[in-house]
Amino acid sequence: MKKMHIILLVAIAVVIAGLLTWMKDLSTYDTVSSARRKDGRFVHLIARLDKTQPVVYDPVKDPNYLAFHALDSVGGRTKVVYRNAKPVDLERSERIVMKGRMQGEVFECSEIVLKCPSKYKEGEGAGMKGLEGETPVPASATSGS
């Protein structure tokens, strides 16, 4: 067998080993109820902010404590605690991807990715202000996320 073949085999073995260890660490996208069933396991929870409940964040008391309630697409609700600063667009977001684990009744979240209504969608979809209502207003400022 040629040296090059050995090297190729080693390279392939390394890739497979790398991918296998990676598979072991894979997590899943979950709803509130399926995350509850995996209590303590690291999951990605997709939900949105429950606006009927208060958002607790008081930086003077503790800048690393944010608590709010999340509501997923099938109606599951949970309290979420995020020990970090409040993401600025939290209230504006239409969807929240939270990475963390369910600890009893509370979702302990280590990372939040917000999906905000984007201006592209605003333009293409039906929700564009000023182009719908009877008394249009100039389009408001938008923000990036």
Next chain:
Amino acid sequence: MRYEGEHLLIGQLGHFFAVLSLVASLAALYAYARAASLVASPLAAGWRRIGRIAFITDAVSVLLVFVSLYLIIYNHWFEYRYAHQHSKRSLDVQYLLSCFWEGQEGSFMLWSFWNAVLGLVVMRSARTWEAPVMAVMALAQVFLASFLVGIYFFDLRVGSSPFVLMRNEFPDAPIFRDPQYLYKYLVDGNGLNILLQNYWMVIHPPVLFLGFSSTLVPFAYAVAGLWTREHRSWTDHALPWSLFSAGILGLGIMMGAAWAYESLTFGGYWAWDPVENASMVPWLLLVAGIHTMLVFRSTGHSLPATYLFIPAAHILVLYSTFLTRTGVLGDTSVHAFTGEGSTLYGHLLLMIGVFTLLPLGFYVSRRREVPVIRQEEQMSSREFWMFVGSLLFFVSAVYIITLTSLPFFNRLFGSRWAIGEDVEFVYNRVMVLVAFVIALLTAVTQYLRYRSTPRRQALPRLLWPTVAALAAGLAVSMSGILRYERYGPAFQAGIHIALWASVYAVLANLHYIGSALRWRMKAAGASLAHAGFGLMLVGILVSSSGKELVSRNRTGIAVPGLKDARGKDENPLENVTLLHRAPMPMGRYVATYLGDSTDPKGDRVHFNILFTRQDSATGETVDSFLVTPNAFLVKGEEGTQLSSNPGSKHYLHRDVFVYITSWLNPDNIRDTSSFRLQPARSGDTAFYSGGYVTIDRVIAANRHDNEDLPVVDSAWLAQLTVHASDGRTFGAEPAFLVKDGLPAVKTDTVWEQSLVLTLQRSPLGRIELGLRESNAVTRYITLKAYLFPYINLLWVGTVLMVVGFLVSAGYRIRSRLRSVRTDAAG
């Protein structure tokens, strides 16, 4: 209905040239393909001439499309959707170009523009290769033009035009029943994403797209080589082009990293985000291809690998566009690429398919002719280790792109998998070993000879750099700067050996320039690039593993029992709140929030934070500097939100990096405590818990007796002096206005005393001064602060590497031209 104030001609011209560029590139494709297939026939010259005219027409059209759109954006013609969505009147002129790359159409236009420019260069320089290479370039232009035409073939819309009008896109909107809609409603645009309002964002996308676009040229030469069965001489041209491309693409990627570092708030320059990975993978393949090409040119080995790596680099550029533009990445990327490009899905897949099948089809049909050397490479030869390095780059590319494609696999197979808890470590644990091996090969391989190296030759020449690298590496390791214990001793050891190898790569290559090349810098491109690459690795390893959280919160409520998967403390509390003017110890510094100021435009706040460091023994201040992070104010229904831009203090050997995570904006104070009122008369005094307030003067004015008061009906203003019990005094001027019959209050706040002052009119018409003391007016900011040691090594290394690539490309071009002249003379 006739609408007033529209500028329709420019859009019609723009759209005409977009369609013309499609037609012209189709003509160029056909003519050049005919010329290529007719090779020796006298007709070939005629077809080639037609191809040239068509391609030049395409290039001019693309330029005019670009100019048309720029005029629309520059003149704020908001009847066009592109201008309305991506620009607004108050946007600074230098950011107008950024509007191009915010949208999908502008990005494709930029890409097409660079392809056209490069195509013209290829047309002039390719000589005998012109026809087949330009045919491939024209094919790329056909696809890019088709993304911009936005015309219907039956029910299928092909591409999307940047010249569509708002009123055609939203025909049912009521504002378009008014012929004056432009003056009344669409007076301003939506504006540019504030993250793009950064100088890096003006230059990073053009450079990156030039990098993307330039991968097409080596691709085209590889296809042409297979097509014409000239399996060797295509590399004469492809080599300098690949070097140019790798240099520019590398520069573009690192400019993106610099932008992320300076204006994003994930606290670093690289986060293994899918968008970053997707642009790095083509670079890895290109570099692998350059090395196998060099091996092939010197020894005849590795041609099949070159035919794999070089086309794959461009295909991966297309694939990365697919990942980032079609919304496939969805929830995994911090970059907001939404469903904007979902119409692109099939269109881009078709392009990827064509560009994959083209080289693959040729290769399969010509596989028996591709020259392969049966004899094995020697272990002591340069080509053997170059190939091993290239293979490792390829393997890394496969690893990274497989992980990055997970959301795409989910979409294909309906699964719901996601990368686990620690995304960065998934990459880092593999890449630290890759870095070690690659750095070692980078250091040693140049000292080997092609075919085989006599043992007595290489070792003595490597002696000095090896000793020096061991000493320097040991010094760095012992210095304790690489304190990165989070993942245990194995990973830490990986960091150390990778660092040693990287230092070795730098020193060995610098030594090579001196000892083997005798400082002939024109020929030193490769060594320079290698030394720069080594320096980048050093910078990455040191700045990442020595990254220090300055704002570690020791006062917050730490929750016991919160552990990560490895049983370590989860998520150190990273945010610290600074009260106004109250010094706060923070790591090795003491930080004080001095105050803030608002931009003249009123949409951005700058925060002044003073950092001081004292010598622990003497108590003397040894270091003192001001950091001014800023934040855009984004007004929304839920009050004003912040969009933060970091501020940093650059030293040669470290950066202190700060950004605001929360701020008490006076606009958002919703305090329930009420004002204590008393009549406001000049000379009166009011008391509060921290002192007293004197009313120096009350000024009353109304429209009838004061012509300088055009906007309000009447106004009252009180000039106050606040005397604190500690002897300090502050001025304040609350006011009460009546405008259009409605009252309005302008409160004034003395932050230092937590005192809010207001002026009101009682139901009896008496003017009253209101005082309120409140905890809610405690002025504060919340911030995160990091320290990055030696990050400048990364930037210096990048510059060196890019210069090395370009020097090398120039050297190869000159040697090709020399050999052409010798051939002609001979």
